[in-house]
Amino acid sequence: MNFLFLNSIFLAGLAVLAVPVVLHFFYRGRRRKLKFSTLRFFMREDPQEMRRRKVRHLLLMAIRMLLMALIVLAFTRPFANNSNSNSNEMAVNSVIVIDASASMGSGLVNGAWKEGLSLLGKRIGSLKSGSSAALIRCGSPAEIVAHWDSPAHIVKALENLEPGYGSAPIASGLESALNLINQRSASANGQANTSEIHLFSDFQDQALREISRIIMPANIQLYFHPMDQSAVGNVSINAQFDDKSLPPKARAEIKNNSEKSVATSINFTIDGKTQKSLAVELEGRDRQWFDFPIDAGQVGWHTFTARLDIEDGVDFDNAVHGSFRIPAPIRIMCVSRTITKPNYDDPLFYLHLAINSNPDDSSGVVSPFIMEFASEAILVERLKNNLAHGIDLIIFPGHKGAIPGMSQLLVKYMESGGSMIFFAGPDIWASRQNEYLGDVLPAQFGNNRTADGYRIKATHISYYDREHPVFKLFKENDSGDLGHPVFTGWNELILPPDAIIPARFDNGIPLLVYRNSGLGKSAIFNTSVDDEWSDWPKRRTFLPVIQELALFMCDRAGEVSDWSYHVDEMVALASADPAGNQPQVYTSPDNKLIEKSANSDGFVNWQFGQPGFHTVRLGGDESAVVAVNTAPSESEWNFSKPDSLENLIARNDQSLENSDKSKTRQSGKLEIWKWLLAAGILLLVAEMLLSNRFAT
């Protein structure tokens, strides 16, 4: 056992012990002289008493010096390092937990990783014969690299370990270690072994988040082996894909996690081609944001990368990747006698504005919709000839009649996945529509009503389902109030049992009603497509509702366009072949191929272990490009000291079965500062008693 000090600098305080000695000799010959009239009233001391008094004074001085020494030593926080606890009497069960998070990668660059593993290896290699060891790689999740085996085997397993790119919650590593120890103790066959855990980590704060839930038995020794990151500087970059803005953009955040200022540059590429390069200067602990517009233009998969031109402690966060998919536009056929682009006084003007909201083709932005105008006859013709499969959505902007036989064609169309929206304005010939389109309409038409100012009042939208994909965006602040538009006309509707009504007027009449039909849907929008029955088309809430409705009807609502994930994040991708006959094929950034079949839910679960672009063939000809980055939390360059962890990890008094109960030290270190202070307090009491007694 050897004694060490946590705050050895306080040992300099022992110099204060010289002060009472110096004072003693200084004042010994320097008593003040005082001439007094007579000494007859002062007791004469006999020489023996004088000697006794001198001894007492020396004893008091010694007690005071010892008291000061104890206080100084207590400040140095000495501890008895039980480094050889396992070397003398008994065999040891030793679990090594290695933090393999991305931040530990700096150790590969500066050699601290190898050095740390080497020291651990020596430690394990010197275990008493009969000892066992196990190795856990702390990642997400923690992984047992080697079960209980001889120390030599574990040392060999240590040599091949390297940090990964993900996060590593220390708590899960310690939990795994405790489980291993418990299993070992349970099968100990009456042998009492000491159990210990060695933890090699940089003790990054974000990795310690759940450590307080660990309850460690009192007799398990816990050793911390820190990898020092204090001298390692780190600049990181991460980015978010913002598809809500127009055009979409990538917002990159650059953070300087070190104290020194840095100068670097960012290169931004789309699909491998450099778009922009910017010079950046950052003070210590500073951060800046940059927006990069993404003008990809083409339908399909696209990638972007923002890379820092810098060499720092770790490189996993010097580049951030993103991938996104621009889906093919929804093809809409608007049944209308007008086949040209409507002008502003045309009833279809507002619909055209809503669907084609990016009329300027020079923007380079792909509109999610392509709308064509066709007459009913052309529609019927195409439906008959099976040429409607390229049309995702048919919009009837409100018309009086219907061609006989069209209903069956529309039913077939919807069964194969097509959808339909019917705008029910004042032009609806209810009985005719019911007769000819009753099979496809989600509700039957009744009488229409128009507000007359006194008996029939104008109405407003009073209810809409905020969780419904069509209306979800109105949950956000400043997204508009659907209650503002005024409706002066509507149709009474006769609803079937399976009708779904996500919005109503305040008179109870549905605004929007739809039902599923085959693989598609049909919907009635119970208002005119123009401003005849409401002022809604002129309000800002009209456009997003129409667009969201169109997306919803074509099952495109909530379609993920951003395909960026973190390392070790579980990603479930829908299989093109849920039956599992055709597996998904995955290609890693380093061109490794893996095949996986779908689970019973029709999804394939992937966990990507390295940053970069990963390709997953979804089925058929389509391959998804998945961008994987290390979690931004790994770039948070804040670390804790091991001795502060002592207080975070709770200990209980329950010892492990069959473990050596006689050794109950924590962490292999016996901190004795408390004993020093207790001894100091006792000495203080003794000094007070003695000095009072000597005064009498």
Place this chain on the structure above:
Amino acid sequence: MNRHAPEDFPFQEIQLIEDIDLISYTVVEGFLSGLHKSPFLGYSNEFASYRHYIPGDNLRHMDWKLWGRTDKFYVRQFEDDTNLECRIILDASGSMRFGEVEKFRFARIFSGALSCLMARQNDAPGISVIGMGPVRSLPCGTGFHHLESLLLLLSGPTSPPQTAFSRNLAGIGETFRRRGIVVLISDCFDTDQEIFTLMKRLRIQGHEVILFHILAREEMEFPYAGEFAMEDSESGNVHQVNATQFRKKYLKKFNQFLDEIESGCQQVGADYRRILSDAPFDKALIEYLEYRTRVR
């Protein structure tokens, strides 16, 4: 020597004056200007003769029987009526040389004032200064020149203490011819029983004995703290003392000593008066004389 001190002489400044003559006269003038009658009356009961009454004589001594017989006024004269001998024995030993206001200085001034008072009322002061080597004495006498000699003795240069006060006390009483007043001015540190022996003998001889016990405030209060190497003013011995720790014991012993001296004086029938050396001269004197006037 200025015998005619101004009536408005500031008494509080007397402490600063080295001229003992001046102080003595001033104190006495002050006392007498307050119309204090001298309490030092002749107390002899031995009738000596008659004399004619002079206006101002004390009517107590008027012989009324003789007036009844003769129609003339006569006063009785006693043997010691106008020649009361007052012998002052002044302790000049080492312990008297102590105090922020030195006890010996105070004692000299006090002795001088007392002598002036005696002389003013035609009594015969005398003095013996013990402790500066051989005893310096001036026998009792009257007259202006005698007083001047006495004051000169008091205000003359002092030599360092050489002898102990107690050593020379024994022979003192044998030089006194007639009964009178013996005033002892001392701190009594140097004596144990010698002083009581002397006082007792003097009382037996018929003398009136007064002990003025002069003490320094530092001796009374012992206002010291810390470690000291204390030197005895008499013997020169040095003793290590922790004043803070010793104070209580010192005060106990000291007060015990004071009680012994006072009770010892009471036992032998002597007057005892304790005076601190930093007290105003006139106040100390006046207080005692007023006390004496009440008692007598």
